[in-house]
Amino acid sequence: MPLSEPETGEGGIVRLPPRAARKPSPRPRTSLPEAAPVFPFSAIVGQDEMKRALLIAAVDPSVGGVLALGDRGTGKSTAIRALAALLPPMKAVAGCPYSCDPAGSASACPHCAAGSPRHGRLVPIPVVDLPLGATEDRVVGALDLERALTAGIKAFEPGLLARANRGFLYIDEVNLLEDHLVDLLLDVAASGVNTVEREGLSLRHPARFVLVGSGNPEEGELRPQLLDRFGLAVEVTTPTDIPTRIEVVRRRDAFERDPGGFAAAQAGAEKALRRRITAARARLSAVRVPDASLEAAARLCLALGTDGLRGELTLIRAARALAALEGEESVGLAQIRGVAPSALRHRLRRNPLDEAGSTARVARAVAEVLA
Template structure:
């Protein structure tokens, strides 16, 4: 099967509407759900890495996120779904149309959650250029890839720790820059690729290299629930969904709409949220004490704390916001110590208690 056929098949799969397990029906795993919601509120946080046991609902939760995402204005006839109100985020074609004085046709579309298959090639991810057509007709014949489909949405990679490091690097570079560049035989194509990267995996199958792991904004650690009643509730809920998806989804329509409205309100409030120098100093001290390399840790904590404050309906970050997101933002940035007797989450918690005076850190 050619790359073009693969890309067409991917788009067809995205268009097929299948019942999705409601986000608000997911039992437990609060850390993972909070990390995803914060990235919806502020995509600049830098995505989420979700690591945990098999069968703990990682993929189900990420795919359920799609039903919560608000509709976004898009250029109706643009391959990349450009934002008609932000020239800086447009593809070259849309910018040229705006410069020529054209009114771009606008539609509202659902924010996408695009799945990246484990065996995907770089051409399938980034897109391909038809060299023969380009040389014969003098046009840049470009077949968009998964990065184009995910523009202004989420790109989900299950078993990301099994993905080729080079491909992970490509994904992280595009997610950070917001641009995808495809070059073939001296022909270059650039298009917007602003998406939130979400990866999941089982640590038993291997970890990402620290250099790559550090570039994910938040790191959620998922464990199998040990509460017997919650496990019974999961069995009953899943059985109910499998037997009658429509009725089950209808039962959660109200909480779904309530959470979606809360997220949209938080997005609107985010620009008004402030963070004091005192809180920033505590964040910086936390990173210094934990010997975090670079400055991504501080930036992520500041952004995530502001997103959490907006989610809670406040316009000022407080210490409690930092306590709740510290482990999510820092556990994967700590240097690995093979002789350590505690996991990185506990190391972060203890330092949070020391600096912020909290009784308990974490979501």
């Protein structure tokens, strides 16, 4: 059942229902409903680069999202959903389909911007799956046909972008996404606002999310414009050593046999990791970036021939988030080395004279430039 939304009158003007007709806001909630156990993030074996990239995106969403490419069955979807379950809940306006911040911001939806006072409640960080076969109306939202037919009212039914606001938008097999949805995502990712023009509706609402994608590169490549929108790109491979494979199977089997018991056994590690993320978020703005680190990032990107300056920006933001996670007061060469492959491997031009892969080229440049 769609939630109450701003209605559209003649001429496409969005209006709120009369104040007397609005439903009273529910009382603030202080606890969250119990959800089914999710495989704990701290229990994931290996895949250190992917886990580090997801933690960086959780600490600083401005990094620009994470793209995980690799073999099937390597825990990409598991890690993404585990991270969402790990993060502390956020405060959102009660009844708002866009999960607006009750503290108020310039990006509030039209309903929250006009309403007062705004009661907040704790909600889990949203993780929204975008199916490959989704229609454009399902993604951006459309006319609420039920209210249009029964009451003759033009009202907006929010789509997946509305649900993902202030959370994660996850696209599995992102390299197979249809072109018209790619174009739509590029526009929204750049502006943080979803603009809907449908059947006389005219509405803008916030759509700021961390874009997370996964896929198998053997099934096709991403369009360069979408690839560039991901801040970090990680390579996920199947473990080749016997002890790691055994431990992965043992933990997964234990979780499927007793999800609650397995989650309870990992509760301490999850709590410690959650505190680490919270502390890193609070510390992030105080982490310094010395001129020497800025120069090192610029020299590295210049040596690799990356286009534009997005590489340097992402490299510095990711290094700063990593420094915050590690409890450091400033960004050093160690943090730049740590995030360079994830931040730069998908921004390299193809060199027909160099048969080395992008990861090897970044490692070689790091060794030469940051020695």
